[in-house]
Amino acid sequence: MDKFIYECINCGKQYNASETIYLCPNCSKGNDELNPPKGVLRIVYNFLDIIKKINLFNEIKKNNFLPLLPIEKLDSLPQLKVGNTPIYKIELLNGEKLSFQLYLKDDSQNPTFSFKDRASAIVSAYAKEQGFETIVAASTGNAGSSLAGLCASQGQKAIIMVPESAPIAKLTQILMYGATIIPVKGTYDNAFDLSIKATEEFGWYNRNTAFNPLTIEGKKTVSFEIYTQLGENIPDRVFVPVGDGVIISGVYKGFEDLLNVKIIDKMPIIVAVQSEGSDNLTRNINNENFEVKASNTIADSISVDIPRNFYMAKQFLLKYHGEIITVSDNAILEASTILSKNTGIFAEPAAATAFAGLLSYQNNNKLDRESKNVVLLTGSGLKDLKSVQSVIKMPESIEPSIDNLKKLLS
Numbered sequence: 001m002d003k004f005i006y007e008c009i010n011c012g013k014q015y016n017a018s019e020t021i022y023l024c025p026n027c028s029k030g031n032d033e034l035n036p037p038k039g040v041l042r043i044v045y046n047f048l049d050i051i052k053k054i055n056l057f058n059e060i061k062k063n064n065f066l067p068l069l070p071i072e073k074l075d076s077l078p079q080l081k082v083g084n085t086p087i088y089k090i091e092l093l094n095g096e097k098l099s100f101q102l103y104l105k106d107d108s109q110n111p112t113f114s115f116k117d118r119a120s121a122i123v124s125a126y127a128k129e130q131g132f133e134t135i136v137a138a139s140t141g142n143a144g145s146s147l148a149g150l151c152a153s154q155g156q157k158a159i160i161m162v163p164e165s166a167p168i169a170k171l172t173q174i175l176m177y178g179a180t181i182i183p184v185k186g187t188y189d190n191a192f193d194l195s196i197k198a199t200e201e202f203g204w205y206n207r208n209t210a211f212n213p214l215t216i217e218g219k220k221t222v223s224f225e226i227y228t229q230l231g232e233n234i235p236d237r238v239f240v241p242v243g244d245g246v247i248i249s250g251v252y253k254g255f256e257d258l259l260n261v262k263i264i265d266k267m268p269i270i271v272a273v274q275s276e277g278s279d280n281l282t283r284n285i286n287n288e289n290f291e292v293k294a295s296n297t298i299a300d301s302i303s304v305d306i307p308r309n310f311y312m313a314k315q316f317l318l319k320y321h322g323e324i325i326t327v328s329d330n331a332i333l334e335a336s337t338i339l340s341k342n343t344g345i346f347a348e349p350a351a352a353t354a355f356a357g358l359l360s361y362q363n364n365n366k367l368d369r370e371s372k373n374v375v376l377l378t379g380s381g382l383k384d385l386k387s388v389q390s391v392i393k394m395p396e397s398i399e400p401s402i403d404n405l406k407k408l409l410s
């Protein structure tokens with residue numbers, strides 16, 4: 001019997017795992033460029049079987065969560081240390097003691113400096129087990145560099161399709177890892193579509209998010225870790241930056257798997273934090289028809305017109321009464337500054353977005369005394385130095401004399 005099955009999030013049809021499948025063939029038929037795609041699949045394990053065999057969280061933890069991962073062996077994973085990132089308890093902000101508990105989950109400590117490594121690691125391991133030698137992805141940034149880095153460590157070939165306008169700085173990391181970059185004329189969507197056609201034509205394995213159901217399975221591991229690092233407790237709230245809805249779905253899926261194997265009995269409140277300039281997911285949650293607003297935000301990794309994992313994120317948020325908040329670019333920049341100065345963690349603007357959400361909750365007294373709050377920091381600030389230029393001032397150089405130095409310091 002297979003370890004898991006695939007289930008379509010739209011029609012509920014199930015598919016067995018013995019062959020590689022991406023979207024539900026029925027539901028994806030009508031997909032077009034103006035709407036979020038339908039037919040995204042989720043992975044469902046035989047939870048009853050797991051409960052029967054393994055009734056202690058320790059057993060699952062000891063095996064690095066393998067019973068809840070869509071791969072056969074831990075050895076298939078990259079040697080690089082993916083996940084198990086630190087969680088930091090922060091007591092003070094701007095010199096004031098916090099009345100609530102604040103934890104920062106720092107996922108910039110992954111091998112390629114972003115949360116995306118969690119997905120790439122599982123995809124890479126699955127490809128290894130199934131005999132795929134080449135993995136393709138469409139990406140403009142973190143996902144592409146993540147796949148390139150992890151494939152380099154596994155001796156696999158990575159092909160990254162990027163829109164031709166992708167900035168050279170972002171491509172440098174990908175090229176250094178030895179991946180093949182294919183610039184595609186047009187937008188990200190054109191690169192995405194070509195990568196899918198190439199998957200069919202050449203038999204490559206495809207890592208695109210909200211297309212390959214395994215990416216969620218990698219991302220969900222962050223929830224297992226949060227639960228473990230809080231002493232096998234769930235937090236009250238987790239603040240998650242939201243763009244295309246994949247990371248938040250991963251966070252939900254992790255806690256939901258723990259619910260399904262009866263390790264936890266309650267879902268924490270997940271707070272979806274979007275940038276005001278790119279709020280297509282949260283703004284459409286209760287809309288009958290999806291309405292696109294062109295994105296414009298400094299938080300590049302969550303700047304999304306059509307959220308590819310819209311339907312799954314929507315289902316999770318509605319089912320588990322998630323909360324929604326949007327923050328302005330100014331609030332994101334301010335949060336980024338506060339975070340760096342108070343904690344020593346320099347996060348990318350998307351991650352600072354989640355922190356801005358927490359600050360807004362704090363300012364509006366929405367956090368109970370002693371409640372446990374986790375902010376998910378998804379990537380390193382070094383990946384996007386340009387966006388914070390407006391909040392720093394580079395000082396003029398001085399002549400090297402002690403008098404000049406005294407003058408400057410006074």
Ligand SMILES: [Zn+2]
Pocket residue numbers: 008009010011012013024025026027028039
């Ligand atoms: Zn379907």
